[in-house]
Amino acid sequence: MCPTADTVPTDPAQMVAVDTSGRVGRAPTAVNGVQGQNGVHANGKPHAKHNPYAPRASDFLNNVSNFSIIESTLREGEQFANAFFDTKTKIAIAKALDAFGVEYIELTSPAASEQSRLDCEAICKLGLRTKILTHIRCHMDDARIAVETGVNGVDVVIGTSSFLREFSHGKDMTYITKTAIEVIEFVKSKGIEVRFSTEDSFRSDLVDLLSIYQTVDKIGVNRVGIADTVGCANPRQVYDLVRTLRGVVHCDIEIHLHNDTGMAIANAYTALEAGATHIDTSVLGIGERVGITPLGGLVACLYAANPEYVKAKYNLPMLREIENLVAEAVEVNVPFMNPITGYCAFTHKAGIHAKAILNNPSTYEILKPEDFGLTRYVAIGHRLTGWNAVKSRVEQLSLTLTDDQIKDVTAKIKELADVRTQSLDDVDTVLRVYHSGIQSGKLAVGQKEALDRLLREHRENSMSRERSEENLNAPAPASAPVVPAPA
């Protein structure tokens, strides 16, 4: 399993953890220190809090701070090529998503198989806070099975693009509209929520779309859904379609976005800006082909827009656990560049970054790791390091060196790191040897050869110490068996 943000690489063990004040400590244990310099300049003056890119008051449609998540790992996610969820795993995922706080969980159609139906019933019986939905074709046979499972709502879908009308179900818009009305009225008569969605919306005729959405809105559907089924839409197209639909229907608007061209998170954000109310996600984005808007990525994006709203709504430290649970269930790694939980998501490396991060983490971080139960790291033992990063380690080790001395020893660390990356132990050894050389008067700033000699001596001493320890601990040679004493 690939490491995640809180399981940093240990070989080479070059990382140190940094607390909110920017002090460093050996990974993975954060070090205690002065708390919370976020939002404060290194000079102690507060930042201007105003974010010029935040939603404007004039954006009256904007739902970036007023949305619900429809979590579809147990429906769209089951369509991921590697997914097989047994009942126990489905229940574990449903409980974890409930504890995280998503507003809805969408389950595979109970018409898909007998086990799918039983699992749907079992999850409904768990008594979760999250509302449970199931996802069906626009067909009365599916609707009749769905309403018997105990779900809180039914998501109905049918393709409206010419591709799907011709090559999938073969029905025209008149038939689709008539069946949609029948299915929606039936589900509504059972007193549960119903959503109607068009599949492949972005390759459907706009007049067809608006006409059917208006019709279902009039008969009281709870939500209409737009689906970028093939992942072809860009943010501008998403904005235009959602904005237009917002002007046509009164009900809520859901959006389902595939990630074939990497747009799924950006498109979800834009949909909210245009007035969408519900976003479909799956954990790690799993689904058909490359999947849909990932839960974690969406949360990162919306947290950046309004951290307080997102923190109040969801149990953010659970995200890593949920991702690990699903990654294990479908036998994939959490991607290294995953927002929030990617294993280097909060690791800073270059000297320029390290200096600024140590003064104030907000310089190079838009997400606070501690809000997600994670830790920030600074990597020191590499050729891009700088004396400020080294100084923070010197202070942690309680060594006393002047700035000139720290710059001098930093040059040595860079020289060594030009050959190979140095582990944190390697860095600490150089610092300690340098420090004792200075204390004993055997070393002064700029005495490169003297430092090389001290490091060589240190290496030889520790090697001979290791050898003698090995001898002391050596087991009795195999050729000297223990003979039992005569009776």
Ligand SMILES: CC(=O)SCCNC(=O)CCNC(=O)[C@H](O)C(C)(C)COP(=O)(O)OP(=O)(O)OC[C@H]1O[C@@H](n2cnc3c(N)ncnc32)[C@H](O)[C@@H]1OP(=O)(O)O
């Ligand atoms: C874009 C999406 O992801 S939509 C959700 C996809 N989810 C699923 O497919 C759920 C899992 N699917 C299944 O288990 C099966 O496909 C079933 C049970 C739904 C249907 O199985 P089958 O009856 O064997 O049909 P099959 O899967 O071969 O073809 C799909 C059938 O649904 C019809 N269909 C496809 N989409 C729709 C729709 N949205 N509404 C109504 N009918 C539809 C097709 O015309 C076809 O009908 P046919 O039997 O007349 O050929």
Ligand SMILES: O=C(O)CCC(=O)C(=O)O
């Ligand atoms: O029901 C929906 O809105 C979306 C269905 C789906 O998975 C898709 O179109 O990709």
Ligand SMILES: [Zn+2]
């Ligand atoms: Zn989909």
